[in-house]
Amino acid sequence: MPEYFEKYRDAEFAITEKLNGTSCTFYHQVNANGAVEYGVCGRNWELRETPTNSLWKEARRLKIFEHLQDSARSLAFQGELIGEGIQGNPYKIKGQCFYLFNIWDIEDQRYLLPAERCALINALNTLGCCIKHVPAFGWPGTILRLSEEKVLKNAEGIFMVNMMVSREGIVCKSNKLVDGQVVSFKVLSNKYLLSEK
Secondary structure, three states: OOHHHHHOOOOOEEEEEOOOOEEEEEEEEEOOOOOEEEEEEOOOOEEOOOOOOHHHHHHHHHOHHHHHHHHOOOEEEEEEEEEOOOOOOOOOOOOEEEEEEEEEEOOOOEEOOHHHHHHHHHHHHHOOOOOEEOOEEEEEEOHHHOOHHHHHHHHOOEOOOOOOOEOOEEEEEEOOOEOOEOOEEEEEOHHHHHHOO
8 A cells, every 4th residue: 555655654653563363342331321241242243252262261361341331431442362262372472362462442433553552551560461462662752754665574573472583574553643543553474474375
């Protein structure tokens, strides 16, 4: 998408690592009458709570809903669950772990900016929530001033989760709202794509 280089060339972007797992969303919504709804979703479906469901187990382990109840905010936490039994566990980690990459403000209908997202996670973790953020680097990085070749080169390297594994790519998110929204895009590593064949 080379048009991004021209359209957003003056924007600053935070860069995070693209993880290879299964996407999941934990949401907590306060309705107009004060009633609270919460749940867990996979990529396409909301999931029924069961003792064995991996995504629900992670939500309970992190106590996400209890902490969001205290904040009284309507938010959806989006992230990647990685580890044993997921995509062949390329990171070779034991068990499973949730890494957050987005927070959607349900009431304002927008994603939180990178700094807002990190501030909220730090605040929740101070209270004992223990949510991990996807590995970040180049904070903030003005990567769109670089050539396409240099951006692709930034996508290559090794995973910060496991230094023995090639990086799949990076995700770039604007540090400020552009037309009222966070601009984001992924850059995949050509080396990673070739290794998958």
